[in-house]
Amino acid sequence: MGSTPQVRRKVTLSDIAAGCNVSRATVSLVLRGSPLVNKHTRARVEEELRRQGYVYNRAAANLRRRTSSSIALVLNDLANPFFAEFAAGVDEAVAGAGFVTLLGSTAESPAREEAVLGSLVEHGPGGIILSPAEGSDARKVLAAVGSHMPLLLFNRELDGSVPEIAHWDTLALDNQRGAQMATEHLIALGHKRIAFFGGHRDSSSCRQRREGYRQAMHAAGLRVESHWMVESAPTRLDAARQTAALFAGKTSPTAAVCYNDAVALGLMLGLYQHGRRPGHDFAITGFDDIAEAQVSMPPLTTLSTVPRERGKQAAALLMQRLQHPDTPVGHTIAPVKLVVRESSCPPPAA
Amino acid sequence: MGSTPQVRRKVTLSDIAAGCNVSRATVSLVLRGSPLVNKHTRARVEEELRRQGYVYNRAAANLRRRTSSSIALVLNDLANPFFAEFAAGVDEAVAGAGFVTLLGSTAESPAREEAVLGSLVEHGPGGIILSPAEGSDARKVLAAVGSHMPLLLFNRELDGSVPEIAHWDTLALDNQRGAQMATEHLIALGHKRIAFFGGHRDSSSCRQRREGYRQAMHAAGLRVESHWMVESAPTRLDAARQTAALFAGKTSPTAAVCYNDAVALGLMLGLYQHGRRPGHDFAITGFDDIAEAQVSMPPLTTLSTVPRERGKQAAALLMQRLQHPDTPVGHTIAPVKLVVRESSCPPPAA
DNA sequence: CTGAAAGCGCTTACAG
DNA sequence: CTGAAAGCGCTTACAG
Numbered sequence: 001m002g003s004t005p006q007v008r009r010k011v012t013l014s015d016i017a018a019g020c021n022v023s024r025a026t027v028s029l030v031l032r033g034s035p036l037v038n039k040h041t042r043a044r045v046e047e048e049l050r051r052q053g054y055v056y057n058r059a060a061a062n063l064r065r066r067t068s069s070s071i072a073l074v075l076n077d078l079a080n081p082f083f084a085e086f087a088a089g090v091d092e093a094v095a096g097a098g099f100v101t102l103l104g105s106t107a108e109s110p111a112r113e114e115a116v117l118g119s120l121v122e123h124g125p126g127g128i129i130l131s132p133a134e135g136s137d138a139r140k141v142l143a144a145v146g147s148h149m150p151l152l153l154f155n156r157e158l159d160g161s162v163p164e165i166a167h168w169d170t171l172a173l174d175n176q177r178g179a180q181m182a183t184e185h186l187i188a189l190g191h192k193r194i195a196f197f198g199g200h201r202d203s204s205s206c207r208q209r210r211e212g213y214r215q216a217m218h219a220a221g222l223r224v225e226s227h228w229m230v231e232s233a234p235t236r237l238d239a240a241r242q243t244a245a246l247f248a249g250k251t252s253p254t255a256a257v258c259y260n261d262a263v264a265l266g267l268m269l270g271l272y273q274h275g276r277r278p279g280h281d282f283a284i285t286g287f288d289d290i291a292e293a294q295v296s297m298p299p300l301t302t303l304s305t306v307p308r309e310r311g312k313q314a315a316a317l318l319m320q321r322l323q324h325p326d327t328p329v330g331h332t333i334a335p336v337k338l339v340v341r342e343s344s345c346p347p348p349a350a
Numbered sequence: 351m352g353s354t355p356q357v358r359r360k361v362t363l364s365d366i367a368a369g370c371n372v373s374r375a376t377v378s379l380v381l382r383g384s385p386l387v388n389k390h391t392r393a394r395v396e397e398e399l400r401r402q403g404y405v406y407n408r409a410a411a412n413l414r415r416r417t418s419s420s421i422a423l424v425l426n427d428l429a430n431p432f433f434a435e436f437a438a439g440v441d442e443a444v445a446g447a448g449f450v451t452l453l454g455s456t457a458e459s460p461a462r463e464e465a466v467l468g469s470l471v472e473h474g475p476g477g478i479i480l481s482p483a484e485g486s487d488a489r490k491v492l493a494a495v496g497s498h499m500p501l502l503l504f505n506r507e508l509d510g511s512v513p514e515i516a517h518w519d520t521l522a523l524d525n526q527r528g529a530q531m532a533t534e535h536l537i538a539l540g541h542k543r544i545a546f547f548g549g550h551r552d553s554s555s556c557r558q559r560r561e562g563y564r565q566a567m568h569a570a571g572l573r574v575e576s577h578w579m580v581e582s583a584p585t586r587l588d589a590a591r592q593t594a595a596l597f598a599g600k601t602s603p604t605a606a607v608c609y610n611d612a613v614a615l616g617l618m619l620g621l622y623q624h625g626r627r628p629g630h631d632f633a634i635t636g637f638d639d640i641a642e643a644q645v646s647m648p649p650l651t652t653l654s655t656v657p658r659e660r661g662k663q664a665a666a667l668l669m670q671r672l673q674h675p676d677t678p679v680g681h682t683i684a685p686v687k688l689v690v691r692e693s694s695c696p697p698p699a700a
Numbered sequence: 701c702t703g704a705a706a707g708c709g710c711t712t713a714c715a716g
Numbered sequence: 717c718t719g720a721a722a723g724c725g726c727t728t729a730c731a732g
Contacts, residue, residue, distance in 0.1 A: 013709065025719060056472045103451040236641075295587070295616070410725035
């Protein structure tokens, strides 16, 4: 009430020390919760901290202690709901550990990725979680972050081999097993002619999902026509455009395992435009279980990756690495879960 | 080749100075691009910086210069595509200014918001962009950030009055004008019985959108039945559930201005479940123009807020404030744009 | 054009 | 239990 809170200069440890006639060392011990401090002294200091509106300067403390209280999160596309959820999970876990998240997004450009990593590293994060841009190169990343920075690669592989001096952990989705499960599910429904639809062939996740699809088809003794393997950008729009390609050959598929949900929703749209009814005369599965999957028309059978959980997991793995720098590098594969909804109908003949 | 890059200790200015027999001051001047340094000296220093793999420690520099090179971005819901796009825009602009973004998400909880703000402030951001959690209180925010921290409020108002000592800029969407435009559009198509559907009545954005709707209805001499004002959580699922309420009275509406796109898409689903065909026998408008709006069935007429642009704008406004702390507080209202698609059909009678 | 010195806000042995 | 002193990695007047 009678206080004058408008000081321009920030309140520091010295102000508090002066304010209650103790040394800065003592104030520091109080702040860090040391048991050495006399109860009465502690109370006086705490009162003074409150009175002056002290704000801890973590950067100064980190400098002195040679520690870090941040981790950097570098994403190829923050606006993608999958990564947005992932980021929310990372931030939740990071905040829970008393750290702060430094954000960087690269808009799928390796050049921007290099710049962003360079800038973030100067801010001294304890480690980095990186979901690489398409075409990002291992050596460039190494040049940007140095060989001593703990780094967790999420979701994608880097181009080129990872240099030996880099001890980078990885966290990946079980793409292969997921696509295999989706394909097996369609086979169990009675489908024989199953396509693999969408995605860029040269992305590692697309390769792995195609591999899972092929294995399931092969194990069931089913053949794969070459025109059933349709490429597209991993977006709804391009997927809708590519729909016609599925029906270009003489033997049309009755079902498609899609690269991801965006592609699957685009395919639904494309099918409607071709007078077909997904979930009735054509079966579709997706990958990701984005929010829209459960409310699309029809609701989409897909593989749940629980991106928020992946985010928490990524943060936990990185924190682990910070605490145990000399543990062997870990390559974690996160499970995916088949969620059956109406888009995966039996074949029309059955 | 013959080098030994594996030093555990980080390379500092002193190492560079020692490496080429100059003082740390000179190295610092080189780093900061000072014109004072002799060309030849500069070249030697730069070579040494490269040779030793020097990484600038921005935290130390910030401490000495009493500057900041970060801004904090605190969002009520990062997983929401609108905010994810917004965050991408903020980060783009922030990175463009050589700053880094500190991320915090509050999961719509005022208590978490307080904690997150408190933690972020300790990391010394130059300013904060805050999209408040529902029910977040002005005095609590002030207590968490202090009265000298530049803060930009985005998208929502705080509960309680903003204390006079807080000089907070705001950036808001033109909710009222947007809803008014949507309503006028439906009226122009010939609708007379138009509902306002979804949203929490006590949220400021919902109040403003309802107000725009009322003004347009009133200006056209149309009356509003009380059961046409339906509340819902701002989610697809709850909106679908509330659909029946629209048709509970004796005079059913032929169109609805929806609180946002999520609600509009939920309403579409609800209408299908009631045997109606949105875009044919019932007109719908949304708000936000999320990615799904253009590919829903039918495509959704809505108000585009261009969240990525809003993010850039928010960052620019905050940067402006950092450079000119004594400029009067600004309250910016960002325009929205009507995007007409097939969901807004004429009334069945017409 | 370059260097010596002080200092940003903290922490941490080390004495006492 | 508390304080004096040194130091984290930088920058910036100030001399020369």
